[in-house]
Amino acid sequence: MRKLQPGPLVIASHNQGKVREIRALLAPFGIEPVSAGDLGLPEPEETGTTFAENALIKARASAEGSGIVALADDSGLCVDALGGAPGVYTADWAETPEGRDWGLAMRKVEDRLEALGSDVDRSAHFACTLALCWPDGETALFEGQVAGHLTWPPRGDLGFGYDPVFVPEGHDQTFAEIEPEKKHAISHRAEAFRELVNALL
Ligand code: IMP
Numbered sequence: 482m483r484k485l486q487p488g489p490l491v492i493a494s495h496n497q498g499k500v501r502e503i504r505a506l507l508a509p510f511g512i513e514p515v516s517a518g519d520l521g522l523p524e525p526e527e528t529g530t531t532f533a534e535n536a537l538i539k540a541r542a543s544a545e546g547s548g549i550v551a552l553a554d555d556s557g558l559c560v561d562a563l564g565g566a567p568g569v570y571t572a573d574w575a576e577t578p579e580g581r582d583w584g585l586a587m588r589k590v591e592d593r594l595e596a597l598g599s600d601v602d603r604s605a606h607f608a609c610t611l612a613l614c615w616p617d618g619e620t621a622l623f624e625g626q627v628a629g630h631l632t633w634p635p636r637g638d639l640g641f642g643y644d645p646v647f648v649p650e651g652h653d654q655t656f657a658e659i660e661p662e663k664k665h666a667i668s669h670r671a672e673a674f675r676e677l678v679n680a681l682l
Contacts, residue, residue, distance in 0.1 A: 483619060485550065485681040487511035493543035493553035495524050496572075498641030503554065505665060506674045510682050514552075522546040532556065532569060533622055536612035544614040556609040556669060558643045560631065562602045563593055571643070584635070587646050591633050603630040605647065609669040611677055621681065625672025640664060 487510070492503050495518045504514050517524070517539075525542040529535040532555040539553035557571030567574045567590065575586035594601050611623045628650045635645030637657030644656035649667055656664055665671050 482621060482680055483615070485510075485512070485613070485677075487513075489513045489515060489549050491520060491522070491543045491547050491549050491551040492516045493522075493539040493551045494518075496641075499554055499556075499670075502661075502665065502668075502670055503552065505661070506671065510678070515549075517543045517546075517551075520547055527555070527569070529555075530569060532608055532610035532624075533612065535569060536610045536622070537614070537620060540612040540614035540620065541618075544616050548616050550613065550615050553612045553614075554609060554670060554673075555612070556607060558590070558647070559606050559608055560590060560594065561604040562597055563590070566593075568608075575642075583642055587635055587643055590631065590643070591646070594631065603632075605629060605631050607643075607647065607669040609673045611670075611673045613677070613681070621677075623673045623676040623680070625669045625674070625676065627667060627669045627672065 490512050492500050492514050494500050500516045507514055522543055525538050527535040527538060529538055536553045536555035540551045543551035557568050559565045559568050574589050575581040575583050606626050606628045609625045613621045629648050631646050632648050632655060636655045637645050639661060640657045647656045
């Protein structure tokens with residue numbers, strides 16, 4: 482497989498939390514990440530029904546718009562008892578007319594779980610697919626997951642999104658209570674990144 486060369490790379494995301502994490506993960510490799518937002522690239526509509534489809538849509542749009550190799554992340558929370566929801570619609574569950582409200586999104590998940598009874602299975606996982614797209618159209622995909630369970634009420638103020646309700650397997654703290662360096666070592670994004678690094682760097 483083609484290797485990723487040191488130099489500029491577009492992070493095809495307008496999500497500051499993700500951009501921060503991806504920057505940290507790429508820092509040791511001589512890659513110079515710029516975000517799609519900083520380059521003023523438009524945010525394509527995520528019309529796919531899988532993480533891979535949506536990651537490819539975002540990576541392609543940024544590679545075509547910038548002429549630079551682009552890396553996109555599509556990720557989400559999949560709750561077993563909810564049939565894998567919110568899944569690819571994880572960010573949509575936070576949408577309000579005033580912008581994204583993660584407190585509301587976490588509450589929606591919790592309400593649906595509680596509606597299934599007090600002994601409901603609270604197992605969940607975060608999934609992440611990374612798509613890389615070169616300006617000539619070549620693509621590569623990498624996937625990662627982290628298993629855990631959901632807790633309520635939310636705890637911690639580190640991280641982003643659904644971190645305050647997700648307790649990774651083998652831990653007592655939520656992702657929002659675990660130091661970022663530790664989260665980066667065990668997260669779904671970190672696993673997908675390890676795959677990418679092994680294959681391309
Ligand atoms: P998208 O990939 O931009 O469609 O958004 C996926 C959504 O999943 C994010 O906006 C977050 O809310 C959520 N998500 C993905 N990864 C994480 C994570 O590491 N912690 C908390 N929430 C996450």
